[in-house]
Amino acid sequence: MFNRRHPSLSKRGVIWGLWVILLYTSPPSCFANFSQAKQLIYKIKEGLPGGTFIGAIGEDLHLDFKVEPPFVFNLPQKKVNGQYVNLNSTTGQLYTSATEIDRETLCPDNSGGRGCVLSLDVFVLPQQHFQLVKVKIFIEDVNDNRPKFPVDEICMSVPENTHINARFAVEHSAVDPDLGPYGVQTYWLVNDFGMFTLDVEQNEGGELTPFLIVTEALDRETQAEYITDIIVEDGGTPPLLGAATLKIVITDVNDNCPKFKESQMNVTLHGNTTKGGHLARLHAFDPDLGANAQISYAYSERVPRDARSLFHLDRITGVIKLAGKIDAGTATFYKLTILANGPACIPAVATVSVHIIKVVTGPPAVIPRYIAPENDGELAIKESEPAFSPIAFFTVKNIDINQRVDCHLEGTGPFRLGPYQTLKNEYLLETTEPLDYEKTQEYELIVVATSSQGLVIKTFLKVQVLDENDNAPVFQQALVEVSVEENNPPNTFLTQFQATDQDSEGRGEVIYLLGGDAPGIFVIDRVTGVLTITTSLDREEKETYRFIVRAVDQGTPRRESLATVVVTVQDRNDNSPRFIDKDFTFFVPENFPGYGEIGVLSVTDADAEENGWVALSILNGSDIFLIDTGRGALRAKTSLDREQQGSYQLWIEAVDGGEPALSCVTMVTVLLLDVNDNPPIVLFPQSNQSYMLVLPNTLPGTSITEVYAVDKDTGMNAVIAYSIIKRKGGEPGSFAIDPETGNITLKRELSNRGLYSLLVKVTDHGQPEPLYSTVMVNFFVNETVSNESYIQSLLTREAGIEVEERPWFKGQMTQGPERYELFPCQPVLIALSVTCLGLFFTVVTLTSYICCKRFKKQRKKGSEVERPLKKKNDSIQGVKRKLRPISNI
Numbered sequence: 057m058f059n060r061r062h063p064s065l066s067k068r069g070v071i072w073g074l075w076v077i078l079l080y081t082s083p084p085s086c087f088a089n090f091s092q093a094k095q096l097i098y099k100i101k102e103g104l105p106g107g108t109f110i111g112a113i114g115e116d117l118h119l120d121f122k123v124e125p126p127f128v129f130n131l132p133q134k135k136v137n138g139q140y141v142n143l144n145s146t147t148g149q150l151y152t153s154a155t156e157i158d159r160e161t162l163c164p165d166n167s168g169g170r171g172c173v174l175s176l177d178v179f180v181l182p183q184q185h186f187q188l189v190k191v192k193i194f195i196e197d198v199n200d201n202r203p204k205f206p207v208d209e210i211c212m213s214v215p216e217n218t219h220i221n222a223r224f225a226v227e228h229s230a231v232d233p234d235l236g237p238y239g240v241q242t243y244w245l246v247n248d249f250g251m252f253t254l255d256v257e258q259n260e261g262g263e264l265t266p267f268l269i270v271t272e273a274l275d276r277e278t279q280a281e282y283i284t285d286i287i288v289e290d291g292g293t294p295p296l297l298g299a300a301t302l303k304i305v306i307t308d309v310n311d312n313c314p315k316f317k318e319s320q321m322n323v324t325l326h327g328n329t330t331k332g333g334h335l336a337r338l339h340a341f342d343p344d345l346g347a348n349a350q351i352s353y354a355y356s357e358r359v360p361r362d363a364r365s366l367f368h369l370d371r372i373t374g375v376i377k378l379a380g381k382i383d384a385g386t387a388t389f390y391k392l393t394i395l396a397n398g399p400a401c402i403p404a405v406a407t408v409s410v411h412i413i414k415v416v417t418g419p420p421a422v423i424p425r426y427i428a429p430e431n432d433g434e435l436a437i438k439e440s441e442p443a444f445s446p447i448a449f450f451t452v453k454n455i456d457i458n459q460r461v462d463c464h465l466e467g468t469g470p471f472r473l474g475p476y477q478t479l480k481n482e483y484l485l486e487t488t489e490p491l492d493y494e495k496t497q498e499y500e501l502i503v504v505a506t507s508s509q510g511l512v513i514k515t516f517l518k519v520q521v522l523d524e525n526d527n528a529p530v531f532q533q534a535l536v537e538v539s540v541e542e543n544n545p546p547n548t549f550l551t552q553f554q555a556t557d558q559d560s561e562g563r564g565e566v567i568y569l570l571g572g573d574a575p576g577i578f579v580i581d582r583v584t585g586v587l588t589i590t591t592s593l594d595r596e597e598k599e600t601y602r603f604i605v606r607a608v609d610q611g612t613p614r615r616e617s618l619a620t621v622v623v624t625v626q627d628r629n630d631n632s633p634r635f636i637d638k639d640f641t642f643f644v645p646e647n648f649p650g651y652g653e654i655g656v657l658s659v660t661d662a663d664a665e666e667n668g669w670v671a672l673s674i675l676n677g678s679d680i681f682l683i684d685t686g687r688g689a690l691r692a693k694t695s696l697d698r699e700q701q702g703s704y705q706l707w708i709e710a711v712d713g714g715e716p717a718l719s720c721v722t723m724v725t726v727l728l729l730d731v732n733d734n735p736p737i738v739l740f741p742q743s744n745q746s747y748m749l750v751l752p753n754t755l756p757g758t759s760i761t762e763v764y765a766v767d768k769d770t771g772m773n774a775v776i777a778y779s780i781i782k783r784k785g786g787e788p789g790s791f792a793i794d795p796e797t798g799n800i801t802l803k804r805e806l807s808n809r810g811l812y813s814l815l816v817k818v819t820d821h822g823q824p825e826p827l828y829s830t831v832m833v834n835f836f837v838n839e840t841v842s843n844e845s846y847i848q849s850l851l852t853r854e855a856g857i858e859v860e861e862r863p864w865f866k867g868q869m870t871q872g873p874e875r876y877e878l879f880p881c882q883p884v885l886i887a888l889s890v891t892c893l894g895l896f897f898t899v900v901t902l903t904s905y906i907c908c909k910r911f912k913k914q915r916k917k918g919s920e921v922e923r924p925l926k927k928k929n930d931s932i933q934g935v936k937r938k939l940r941p942i943s944n945i
Contacts, residue, residue, distance in 0.1 A: 080160035092190040101196045102159040106151050110141065113178055114148035114191060128181040141193070142244070143368050148178075150191070159195045160233040166884040172197075172433040198441040199292030201239050205300035212268060212302070215308045216276040223255070226266040230288035230298050237291035240264050245302070246285040252304070254286070261757060275772045277343045278304040313401035314340040323409045326421065327382045334433055335367065336408055337500070338374035340396035348399060356393035356405070363390050367410065374407065375433070388412045397761040413511060422463070422515050425449045434518040439493045440526060444486050446472070452504055454696065460508045469499040469519070485517075488753045493523040494558040525563040525611025529555040531619040536605075537660065539589075542595040550578075553585035553619060555607035563611035570913070571604025578623075580605060583751045587621065596662040629667040629714025635659050635722040642690065645729045646698035650691075653682075654726060657688040659710045669713035676705045676723070690724065699768045702748075732773040732822025736829050740764040744832035746853050752809060752837055756802050760791075763798035763831060764816040773822040781830070782815035806837045811850045 098111040129148040131141075139163075141571040142151045163172035172195040174811050180187035210228045232239045251274065255267045266286070282304040289295045317339050325335065343347040353374045356365055367390070368379035376392070390410040395403035401692040428435045428447045435447055450473070452461050463483045464600070465473035470489040471727050476482040485503070531553065538550045557564040568585040570578060578601070580587045587605070601623040608616040626773060635657060642655035661668040671685045683690050690706075706725040711719040740763065767774040778798040780791065790804045791814055800814070812835040819828040838845055 059339050077670065079264060093190050094862060095192065096189040097192045097194065097462065099148070099194045099196055100157075101198050102157050102162075103198055103200055104150055104155040104157065106156075107142075108152040110150035110152065110190075112147065112149045113143075113191065114912050115179075115626070116534060117148075117180075117187070117189065117632050123185065127184055127185055129330075130179045131179055132177055132179055134817055139769065141179065146181075146528070152882055157195055158200075159197050159455050162195060162199065163794060165270055171184055197235045197238055199234055199296060201233045201238075201289060201297040202296040203288040203290050205230045205286075205288065207300065209301040209303060211305060213266075214274065215309055216274045216306050216909075217311060218270050218274055220270060220273065222270045226268060226286070226302075228300070229265050230300075231261065232288075232290050232298075234290065234292075237490045239290060240288055241291040241295070241639075244287050244289070246287060249282050249284070251282065259734045274347075276308050277312065278573065280306050282306075307335075308348055310343040310344055310399050310401070312343045312348075314342045314396040314398045314404045316340045316353045316396060316404050316406040319404075319406045321406070322411070323376075323408060323514065324411045324413060325382070326511070326513065327386075328423070329378055329382065331378055331381060333378040335376045335410065337516050337518070338376070338394055338396075338408070339500075340374070340406075344398075350399065352397045354395050354397060354403075356395055358393050359446065363392060366390070367392060382412060395473065410567055419870060421453045421683045422503060422513050423451045424452040424503070424515055425451070426518075428519075433462055433516065436520045436522050437487070437491060439491045440524045441487065443470075443489045446484055446486045448485040448517065449476070450483045450515070452483075452505055452759070457647070461505055462647045463503065463505045465501060465530050466504055467501040469496070469501065471499070471501060491521045493521045493560065494527065497521055497523075523560045523563060525559055525609060525615055527558045527564075527609075528558045528615035528617045529566045529607035529609055531555045531607060531617055534619050536619060537622045537624065538621060539588065539624045539626055539890040540593065541628060542593050542628050544589065546589075547589055548589050550587045550589060551621070552606070553587065553605055554578070555585070555617065555619075557607075557608065557609045557615075559611060563609055565610045565763050566607050567610070568765040569606040569608060571606055574603035574605075575601060577601070589623075593625045595627045595664065596631060599625050599664075601625075624779065627664040627667050628714065629663055629716070629718060631662040631667075632718040632720050633659050633661045633670045633710035633712050634720060635708075635710065637722070639723040639725070639729065641725045643727050644696070644731055646731050647695050647733060648692065650694045652691060654692060655724075657683070657690060657708060657722070657724065659688060661710075661712050663712065663714065666715075671711050671857040672886055673711070675707040675709050679702060680704070681726075683708065690726075692726075696726075696728055698730050699734065699769075701728075702834070703727050718887060730773050731767055732825070732827060734768040734773075735827035736765040736767045736776050736818040736820055738765045738818055738829055738831040740762065741831060743824065743835060745834075745848070747811070747834035747836050747851060748846060749770060749841055750802075750806065750835045750837050751839060752806055752810075752831055754806065756804055758802050760800050760802055760835065761833065762800060763793070763818065764814050765798065765831075767824075767831065768818050769820065769822065769831065777819050777821070779817050780814050781817045783813065785812040788849050800833065809837045810838055811847065873942060 075121075094117060096111065096113060096116055098107070100110055110216050113129060114121060114127060114604050121704065126146070127148070128147040129143055131143050139155050140153055142153045143149075143264075144151070157174070162174065173191040174195060176191040176193065178189040178191055179601055180189060186722075207227055207228050210226060212224060212226065214224060216736050226243075228241050230240050230243075230782060241264075242257055243254055243264070245252065248254075248271075251272045253269045255269055256264050257267060258264050258277075284302050284304075285299050285405050286302040289299045289305065290297075292357045321334050321336050321338070325333075328370065338353060340353075343350055344856065348872055353369055354371060355369055366378070366380045366382075366386070368377050369375075369392075370377075373393070374396075388411065390412070392408040392410060394406045394408060396406070424446045426435060428437045429450075437447060450463065452463065462479065463473060463475075465471060470487055470491065471485060472482050473485050473490050476484050483503075485501075485583050486648050496539050498521060501516065501519060503518040505513040505515075508515075532555070536551055536553070540550060542547060542676040552570055553567050555568070558565050567582045570580050573634045577589055577593075578587065579590055585847060603621060605619045605621055606616050607619070608614055636659065637785050640657055646652050648654070653857070657671065657672065659670050673685065674681055674683055680694070680696075681692055681778045690708075706724040706726065707721055709719055709721050710722055741761075750760060756758070759762050763778055765776055765778075777795045778793050779795060780793050783791070785808075786806065787804060790802070790806070790812075792803050793799070793814075793816060794801070796817075806812070812886045814835075816831050816833055817828055818831065834851060841847065
């Protein structure tokens with residue numbers, strides 16, 4: 057209130073001393089407003105659309121908006137906070153701007169739940185009303201973020217000897233930028249295999265950590281790996297979910313010990329066996345992995361030293377060979393106890409009984425000769441070798457004449473041992489069918505020779521099958537169909553190809569390549585087979601992509617298989633309807649029948665199905681016009697008259713069937729073509745009863761009056777021609793009418809006084825038939841009008857009018873219908889012209905003199921004798937024209 061009084065006190069001239077005293081005793085309220093800013097608090101939710109009302113600062117401050125000058129509200133820091141809000145400078149109302157408020161972006165460090173605040177300083181102006189208003193807008197959280205794991209695959213290792221109810225923390229916990237109940241609430245497994253469950257613990261900071269709990273005993277040898285999905289769920293309604301692949305790897309512990317396949321073996325050894333001869337091969341196995349499955353072979357302490365020296369045991373392979381020479385002092389029986397040792401295990405025990413047969417002349421011997429590559433008793437053969445491929449050749453020696461030896465093969469596999477046909481006591485070992493590395497990698501065979509005296513000789517063989525690149529990769533699906541929406545973001549994941557190859561090592565490693573027909577916008581990861589699209593697709597440009605994906609192994613030669621991928625681009629409503637022309641103009645004759653087709657508007661939409669369905673509607677003029685919404689045919693509900701309205705402008709809207717719908721508008725101009733449907737209308741004279749006073753001494757060539765007519769049509773339909781078709785009174789050729797202007801001229805002197813009448817025909821040039829009107833033009837020849845009633849009686853009297861003119865036609869327009877020859881022949885005209893040429897100057901002089909005299913006399917009488925045509929009506933409807941006064945020249 058003090059601020060309001062201050063100007064008035066200044067105007068009244070209050071002394072400055074009183075003003076100073078007032079300043080010290082009672083500070084003005086304006087200074088109090090400066091000393092303390094007012095504060096307003098509003099709350100809104102994040103993600104509100106632009107234009108959402110936040111609060112009214114002026115109303116909340118209870119400001120009186122009737123004051124002068126009016127309040128002005130201003131944001132001094134528009135660049136900082138004005139991007140999120142809009143302030144009405146007049147009302148002080150706050151609205152959200154087009155920039156959507158994201159609480160997580162605005163307050164990235166607001167994880168502690170202190171609240172996200174947008175602070176504004178608002179100035180209330182002008183200066184005499186100044187206030188500083190502190191506005192705080194609390195941004196409330198909404199559930200707009202999905203919980204997410206930091207990695208796509210979580211790998212956990214669990215020992216197979218883990219106790220039941222043991223807990224393992226899932227280190228990769230999910231995060232959710234939302235707060236409170238909208239944050240992470242729980243975890244669960246898609247498949248627990250009946251072996252696991254999931255528990256959640258909350259630490260002091262409120263963070264939830266999932267724990268994997270083992271509910272059943274694990275055995276790596278039964279199942280070494282479990283793969284499932286772990287799901288995280290927030291507290292929204294409905295809740296938002298996140299997922300990651302959980303891979304539980306069961307790590308091996310040494311819970312298995314070696315075991316022999318055969319715990320008892322019998323071996324017969326002849327006394328003439330050469331040093332290094334192969335006696336037997338022991339085989340033990342341990343289902344554990346790595347170091348837990350390492351096996352070493354050793355003699356038991358019960359085996360005598362001499363036996364150890366005579367028979368060598370390979371601690372790695374378990375092969376027993378003859379290491380010394382058999383002589384007379386060598387015993388005939390040895391019992392060898394073999395131990396298979398594993399880490400932290402009780403050794404497995406096997407017994408090998410060796411029977412030595414001493415012969416003086418030397419026992420039969422089986423001499424092997426290897427055809428296939430051999431290394432330390434192991435043969436190697438490629439799986440590509442055909443059936444009946446020879447492997448080894450065996451010869452039996454030291455056979456007496458009376459001694460018979462039978463050789464046969466022990467062991468499983470596609471092999472056979474038969475006598476060689478051309479020689480005796482020789483045997484050939486060969487395959488019976490092609491070998492397959494992918495089925496069996498190695499075979500153990502024993503060639504057994506039995507003599508007629510019961511002597512048994514065994515020769516041990518190990519056949520190793522060599523892998524070759526004989527298998528091509530195999531796709532899980534030969535045809536992969538993928539759908540992707542158009543306008544996709546770059547590097548969008550499409551699908552992942554998986555192909556397997558049964559070959560070993562590099563021959564079984566598969567890489568993925570695109571075929572030569574693949575467009576360059578597609579990329580496939582060579583190792584993982586993940587197919588992505590590098591750019592955004594446009595269905596209107598191309599709807600289907602079909603190309604080849606190759607799976608190639610690393611063998612020699614390389615083998616490959618093909619899969620076909622079909623990528624279908626799904627339509628989105630991203631194209632508005634489009635008219636073929638920017639605007640349309642249709643020409644239609646007037647009086648066109650109602651509901652006739654005026655024209656067709658062609659419209660297209662590049663989208664498909666519902667997105668490309670277009671409906672047409674008229675935005676204005678629907679009371680006169682209608683349009684076929686499907687075909688686009690424009691029609692008028694009634695016949696149109698050009699004379700009422702010559703053109704129409706319509707706005708036509710095309711709306712597609714998409715969601716949301718898109719539209720476009722075009723302008724249609726309908727121009728009515730004139731039809732000769734209006735005869736000329738005579739505006740002057742106004743009726744057949746009108747007349748004009750003509751002085752008897754009017755000279756020929758004088759323009760007496762005119763006929764004026766109009767035609768509502770246009771073009772040639774409105775071009776008017778005038779002609780005199782009948783007359784009453786006077787001699788033929790007394791009057792002439794200009795066919796273009798309708799101006800009537802006196803051609804001969806009027807010898808008789810009285811009433812003259814001309815019937816004038818007014819014709820247009822319309823097609824196919826011209827239309828016409830007629831009017832009677834009346835002249836009363838006299839010096840004055842003494843009896844007007846008498847003239848009216850003459851005008852109403854029915855009397856025949858003689859035909860004066862020949863038919864008028866267009867070629868005679870320039871000279872009018874009163875064309876006739878005054879002289880019979882052209883030579884006479886020439887003679888008269890030559891005769892009159894000498895008198896020309898005399899005539900001109902006399903005529904000029906007479907005309908000047910008469911002109912002076914006529915000017916004196918002009919005001920008395922000039923009189924317009926009399927009319928039945930005092931006014932002319934539509935057009936006011938002056939009658940030409942006729943003077944006696």
